[in-house]
Amino acid sequence: MLTIEHEFDATVVTLVDEGPAPLQEDVTVCAFEDCVTVEQYDPRRDDVVKITFSIRQVQELQAALGLPEGIYRLKPRS
Numbered sequence: 063m064l065t066i067e068h069e070f071d072a073t074v075v076t077l078v079d080e081g082p083a084p085l086q087e088d089v090t091v092c093a094f095e096d097c098v099t100v101e102q103y104d105p106r107r108d109d110v111v112k113i114t115f116s117i118r119q120v121q122e123l124q125a126a127l128g129l130p131e132g133i134y135r136l137k138p139r140s
Contacts, residue, residue, distance in 0.1 A: 071095070 063078040077089040087103040098115045115123070122136055 063080055065074075065076045065078075067074045067076075071094060073093045075091040075093075077091070079085045079088070087105070090101045092099045092101070096117065098117070098120050099112055100115070101110050101112045103109075104111050125136055126134070
């Protein structure tokens with residue numbers, strides 16, 4: 063299951079793990095104008111872990127999802 067919310071400065075997508083155990087904590091993705099953050103609660107630390115991607119890193123991740131194993135460099139956009 064997922065939810066999508068459009069807030070003032072970000073689009074927030076929350077991914078809820080459903081199905082048979084073991085389940086993972088919800089993942090929240092916030093897309094801002096200049097970066098994307100991914101957050102997940104870590105019960106071992108009793109804290110939310112946040113990772114921040116630049117827009118370029120998100121573009122590279124998107125490209126990587128469809129590529130076979132290897133090392134790549136994306137061409138800059140003209």
